[in-house]
Structures are given as structure tokens and as C-alpha cells.
Amino acid sequence: MTGASSGIGAATARALAGDGWTVVCAARRADRVEALAAEIGGVASVLDVTDRASVEAFAAQLPDDVSLLVNNAGMALGQEPVAEADLDAWERMYATNVIGATRVTQALLPRLVANRGQIVFMTSTAADGPYEGGAGYCGAKAAERMVAGALRLELVDLPVRIHDVAPGMVRTDEFALNRYGGDAERAAKVYAGVAEPLVADDVAETVRWIASLPDHVDVDRLTVRPRAQAAQHKVSRVFEEE
Ligand code: NAP
Secondary structure (H helix, E strand, O other), rough: EEEOOHHHOOOHHHHHHHHOOOEEEEEOHHHHHHHHHHHHEEEEEEEOOOOOOHHHHHHOOOOOOOOOEOOOOOOOOOOHHHHOOOOOHHHHHHHHHHHHHHHHHHHHHHHHHHHHEEOEOOOOHHHOOOOOOOOOHHHHHHHHHHHHHHHHHHHOOOOOOEEEEEEEOOOEOOOHHOOOOOHHHHHHHHHHOOOOOHHHHHHHHHHHHHHHHOOOOOOOEEEEEOOOOEEOEOOEEEEEHH
């Protein structure tokens, strides 16, 4: 479980542990993954998916019978129009969401195949198409989706499943805050007036379910949104009259 130190990753680690999985909780923040692993009876691992040596060490730590990889580590950075976008931020998004997920996948793939395993890519509805200011993040998530899709084709003769989970709006503690460089006011506006955005547990439940399916079932893509978000640009927001 990559990106297990907060949000969707932490919730998914809890949900999987509740189903009896021994979860390796991996992320860069050691204190967080250690606390979570202690809570759920899992294993903590400090992992930076953008660092080759870190991924190698992570892979070496995993047991031979590893059978599920959740590529969840990822982030959005900024929402500027293309003309003004911070390309260093784009490089970090691609390094994490695309190259990082692929690097971890490459490292675990032989064992996942040998164990009739499965891989979940946590993409996003941002991968479905562009929105204003979204070119960097939408592009990175779309590229991650292409990795999942190509892998599924390439490995069709082998006993391994590739799933793409694409959440819409999920209110987690850090996602929007990180996107807007710690600007809490701007982050809050993402969810302003939305009756019930998804929460991390909602997405975790989809991964728990996928992981519980018999091994001939592949969930090519699962899109999950709050009821109030009918499409990326169609969000119901209700504000109290002042
Ligand atoms: P979050 O709380 O910010 O979680 C991101 C996780 O990724 C953290 O655990 C972070 O841990 C980890 N991470 C970031 N860079 C990393 C790196 N280089 N190496 C290892 N771990 C790294 O955000 P979230 O909302 O739970 O999002 C989780 C995933 O869902 C992301 O891939 C995101 O793109 C996707 N998603 C989110 C939403 C949403 O609305 N929230 C919607 C659709 C899809 P450390 O900082 O400790 O490393």
C-alpha cells in the first residue's frame, strides 16, 4: 500500500487489514506509517516512490507471497493555466503519479504474477479529460491510467489483474492543502457548499471489495463520485443565505 500515511491510503490500509490482509504501510513519513502499522497489525515501510534505491529497498522488504499492490501514492500540485504553470511541479506530479507507480509495479511484478496477484492504480476522474488549470494533474493521472491499460493488455496471458480506481471529489485532510501550497482557505473552497463529498473510507471500500473478488474478475475501471458531483464540471453546491 503506497501513500499509506494519510487520506485514501491510510483508510484503505485499515479496510484491507479488517479483511485479514497483512498490509505493508508505505510512505515517506515514518512516524505516520509506523503508527498506522501498529494500529492495524501491519508492517511499516519508509518509501519514496520517486527514488530508485528506496523502491528497491521496499521491494526487498516484501515477502515472496506478496499478492496485492495498491499504487496510491500521488498528488496534485497547483492549478494554474498552462501559460503560467509551474513545470517543476508538473515534473514532481509525473515523477510520483506516473513514474513512481510504474517503478513500484516493475519491482513487484514477477512476484505478483507468481502469486496470481492484483494491482490497483488509484487514478482519478481527472484522467477522464482536461479542466481549466488541470493540465498537469489531469495529464499525469491520464498517463498513469495508460500504464494500467497497457499492462492489462500486455499481461493478458498471465494470472495477474490490473484495476483502475478513479475517484471524483474526495475530502481528505491533505490533498487540496498540498495542491494549493498549504493555502487552507483555497483548499476549503474545493468542497465549499458540497453536501457530502466522498471521504477516504468510501474509496477504501471500493479497493477492499476489488481485492476480495475471485481471481478471474478484473475491474478495468471503477469510477466513484459523490452524488453531488454528476461530472467534473457539474457539482451541486448549496450555500446558506446570509
Ligand atoms: P493525500 O492524503 O495527500 O495522500 C497522498 C499520499 O501519497 C500520502 O500518504 C503521501 O505520503 C504519499 N506520497 C506522496 N508522495 C510520495 C512519494 N514520493 N513516495 C511515497 N509516498 C508519497 O491524498 P489522497 O486524497 O489520499 O490521495 C491519494 C491518491 O488518490 C492520490 O494518488 C490522488 O491523486 C488520488 N485521488 C485523490 C482524490 C481526492 O479528491 N482527494 C481524487 C481522485 C484521486 P508522504 O507525504 O508521507 O510520502
